[in-house]
Amino acid sequence: MENGVYASLDIGTTSIKVIVAEVLNGQMNVIGVGSERSKGLNKGMIVDIEATSNAITLAVKQAEEKSGVKIEELIVGIPAQGAQIIPCNGYIQVEQAHEEIGDQDVEKVIQETCMNSIPADQEVISVMIEEFLVDGFDEIKDPRGMVGERLEVYGTVLAVPKSIVHNIKKCIQLSGFTIKDLIIQPQAMAQLVLSEDERQFGTVQIDIGGGQTTASAIHDHQLKFVHVEQQGGEFVTKDISMVLNTSIQNAESLKRDVGYAFSSHVADDQFVHVDVVGQNDSIKVKESYISEIIEARLEQIFEVLKNKLDQIDALSLPGKIKLTGGAAAIPGIRELAEDVFEVQVDVYIPDFMGVRYPSFTNAISLVYYEGQLDGIQKLINQISLSNIRNNPKELSHNAVKQVNSQSSKKEEFYENSTDNKKGPSFTEKVKNFFSTFFD
Numbered sequence: 001m002e003n004g005v006y007a008s009l010d011i012g013t014t015s016i017k018v019i020v021a022e023v024l025n026g027q028m029n030v031i032g033v034g035s036e037r038s039k040g041l042n043k044g045m046i047v048d049i050e051a052t053s054n055a056i057t058l059a060v061k062q063a064e065e066k067s068g069v070k071i072e073e074l075i076v077g078i079p080a081q082g083a084q085i086i087p088c089n090g091y092i093q094v095e096q097a098h099e100e101i102g103d104q105d106v107e108k109v110i111q112e113t114c115m116n117s118i119p120a121d122q123e124v125i126s127v128m129i130e131e132f133l134v135d136g137f138d139e140i141k142d143p144r145g146m147v148g149e150r151l152e153v154y155g156t157v158l159a160v161p162k163s164i165v166h167n168i169k170k171c172i173q174l175s176g177f178t179i180k181d182l183i184i185q186p187q188a189m190a191q192l193v194l195s196e197d198e199r200q201f202g203t204v205q206i207d208i209g210g211g212q213t214t215a216s217a218i219h220d221h222q223l224k225f226v227h228v229e230q231q232g233g234e235f236v237t238k239d240i241s242m243v244l245n246t247s248i249q250n251a252e253s254l255k256r257d258v259g260y261a262f263s264s265h266v267a268d269d270q271f272v273h274v275d276v277v278g279q280n281d282s283i284k285v286k287e288s289y290i291s292e293i294i295e296a297r298l299e300q301i302f303e304v305l306k307n308k309l310d311q312i313d314a315l316s317l318p319g320k321i322k323l324t325g326g327a328a329a330i331p332g333i334r335e336l337a338e339d340v341f342e343v344q345v346d347v348y349i350p351d352f353m354g355v356r357y358p359s360f361t362n363a364i365s366l367v368y369y370e371g372q373l374d375g376i377q378k379l380i381n382q383i384s385l386s387n388i389r390n391n392p393k394e395l396s397h398n399a400v401k402q403v404n405s406q407s408s409k410k411e412e413f414y415e416n417s418t419d420n421k422k423g424p425s426f427t428e429k430v431k432n433f434f435s436t437f438f439d
Helices: 049-067 103-113 162-175 185-193 196-201 233-244 248-258 287-311 333-341 358-372 375-390 426-434
Strands: 004-011 015-024 027-037 073-078 084-093 122-134 137-140 150-161 178-184 203-208 213-219 222-229 271-274 283-286 321-324 345-347
Touching: 004 049, 004 162, 004 358, 015 049, 015 358, 027 049, 027 358, 049 162, 073 162, 073 185, 073 358, 084 103, 084 122, 084 222, 103 150, 103 375, 122 162, 122 178, 122 222, 122 375, 150 162, 150 222, 162 178, 178 185, 178 358, 178 375, 185 203, 185 213, 185 222, 185 321, 185 358, 196 203, 196 213, 203 287, 213 287, 222 287, 233 248, 233 287, 248 271, 248 287, 271 287, 283 287, 287 333, 321 333, 333 345
Parallel strands: 004 073, 073 178, 203 321, 321 345
Antiparallel strands: 004 015, 015 027, 084 150, 122 137, 122 150, 203 213, 213 222, 271 283
16 A cells, blocks of 8 residues: 555445545554534435535544544545446557557547547546557556557446536535545445455445445456445434334434344343333333334345346355445344345454444545555546546547457456346346356
């Protein structure tokens, strides 16, 4: 990891979190934390820019006070809702064929082959590089410094709706900060949550946030699949509130203090007093009954995700499932998840002083991911970020020679769960893609 001080911003439905971390001699230490109740968000999406901006300002101020660091730029997490995972492949002729390939050549091949391969309503957040080729020589991770006439790239574009990026960008600008990097959250999470082997051979990640739950599949160190379900921990709280006729605040306390996700493991003789709206006296409720309410909602979320993951046979990946996010702190959730998914499930809890809670996984993973970036990926991320900042007009395709997809050297499928294009069905295409995982 590169030495330095990093600050991340995780804009969640329940809370907005800021992490300040210092990297020194390959070790990362969290030195400041800010957490502010979210305002202006619904199901993970910004619906009030001014309210969200104010909450960001307060969260950053807390992190500054605790760390003693003045924060000016932020590594920002982008939710995966509406994300598209699109393969890109093409080449350019190097203008100065007898000189070394430099940053400008890499930028050109990325701009002309990857940035123009997405729908007009999407914004490129990152390009994950599989390999570069120089004059036909493959498996090159960084072509800079080499000499050649033809520079080719195989990669995957991660793009999200422009409206999401615009709203986040606007909130940060109003708060008076600049964006150091934009990272799709499951991509960053994989670097922190999964081991080297789990990223290589394949693992499913499930992040249960307040307003939404994100399932993603990682293989060969890349994000291959993502699905966002518009239910999360807040829905559990609302269910408790509605069924018991108690306030949201009381329901949240019940979930946190006596909640258990697997009702069959809860004793039937334990009771808790619950304040009920419209009554002067509290009522006695079995803790097992509260557990049944929690279990019903979480089971529903898991069943939906299982259906999506079964369509692509993702649950057969060797790494099985890693579960994290705020609701992952509910006792018994691992057992419930294993019962539904019928595979091994591990709950990830960050192991950093002061933030040993799964609700901080996203915020920590952003600074961890940024610190792990190598030189070529930093350059590519800055190309994407520069496009977002400048919002340039569409570049000409005249200079680029796209490789015919039918004769492409690589025939892997990258997809998300919302593809409605004509041709083979989503299930057929994704099954074909995942069948190559173990080749």
